[in-house]
Amino acid sequence: MAAKSLAGRIALVTGGTRGIGKGIAIELGAAGALVYVTGRTMKSSNGKGGSLEETAEAIRSRGGECVPVQVDHEKSEEVEALFERIAKEQDGRLDILVNNAYKGVEPLLAASGKAFWEVEPSLFDDINNVGLRNHYYCSVYAARLMVPRKQGLIVIISSPGGMRYLFNVAYGVGKAACDRMAADTATELKKYNVASLSLWPGAVLTDTIQASDNGAGFKKTLEKYGKPETAEFAGRIIAHLAQNPSIMQYTGKIVLTADYGETYGIVDTDGTPAVNIRSFSFLFRQVSALSWLSGWMPNFLKLPHWLWHQASNKF
Known part of the structure; x- marks a missing residue:
């Protein structure tokens, strides 16, 4: 992929203050896109990292452009205002949406090893209000900008938990719904040349999991995958997808980062291919x-x- 292959493109990455979202935002910015990044924290105050300012600095250090926007994705009015801002500032243009925002990591870690009836049912909302419901809202608003221009890419970050049991019930239900959302929105968007797909990164040992006191079970699960992917690898895949002339062959489908990387010779930051599950x-x-x-x-x-x-x- 040529440097700055996404020059002139407008991208939005939700939940980009840490983990996979941050890695994606950095790679899209490095590829030349102007990246809007959302998160709940503008400036880190606890010394543990995870802020919009840190993501913006990382993007700019790679020669990219970034617009950090503080958004609570549980609040639909803030989500709507985000897209209104993008439409106003970019003359109604949005080329790439990455639905990555996810609030439920800590509750998910805390519930690790417990049966669904042993945990308060509010866990479902903790995981899926942002990790599912918000993705639908964002996809609606993004489509309203993409359809008139007859171009665009919507990516929903999902996982194999959408196919088989992984971690817990609420997690799997949410990921299965994400995969279905990508498929069904693609059905209606295809005639407008807008692609929608579900992306399954491999095992990524994020900062949140490493730092959590409840992360032992997750770490044990991730160890089975062998070498983890970096958070940036998914960003490299999306950057390539966004400029792939054959993008519509992937719309409505689940795309594994490792599969796509093998097809197009995309390697991780250490120069090696990702582990293919x-x-x-x-x-x-x-x-x-x-x-x-x-x-x-x-x-x-x-x-x-x-x-x-x-x-x-x-x-």
């Missing part, structure tokens, strides 16, 4: 009796998507 090498590592076979399996041998899908609960 469809590869037989990875799958054999998950079964202790077969783990010895892992080293014998070339990475290009992967479980077909149609067969992998049979592992879900769908008929």
Whole structure:
């Protein structure tokens, strides 16, 4: 991908003060897009990081442009005002929306290892008011800017938890709904040349998980994945998607960062490819009796998507 391949594009990354959102915002800015980044904290006051100012500084250090906007994505009026601001400042233009905002990490970590009935039902709202409902609101407002121009890309950050049980019930329900949202919005947007897709990053050991006192269970789960992806890798994938002339072949689909990276030769920040959870090498590592076979399996041998899908609960 050529440097500044997204020059002139307007992007919005929600929840970009830390983790995957921050990594995505940095890479889109480095690729030349003007990046609006949202978060609840403008300036860090606790010394633990995670602020809009820090993300903006990281983007600018890579030669990018950033507009940090303080937004509480649980408040629909603030979300609407965000898109009104973008429309006013950019003459009604928005090229890329990355639905990444997610409030439920800490409640999710605190509930780790507990059955759904052992946790207050409000956990569902903690996880999905921002991690699902807000994505719908943002997609609506983004589409209103993209459809008249007949171009645009909407990405919803999801995970394999949308296909099989992962972490807990509320998490899986939310991710399955995210995947369905991407598919159904794509159905209605396709004729307007606007793409909508669900992106599954691999295991990413974010700062929040590493710093949390409740993160032990998550860390143990992530260790099974082998080498984690950096937060920036998903950003590299989205930057490429946004300038891919074949983008519409991905609309409505789930895109694995590792799959896409292999197809287009995109590597992580350390110069190595991401671990592909469809590869037989990875799958054999998950079964202790077969783990010895892992080293014998070339990475290009992967479980077909149609067969992998049979592992879900769908008929």
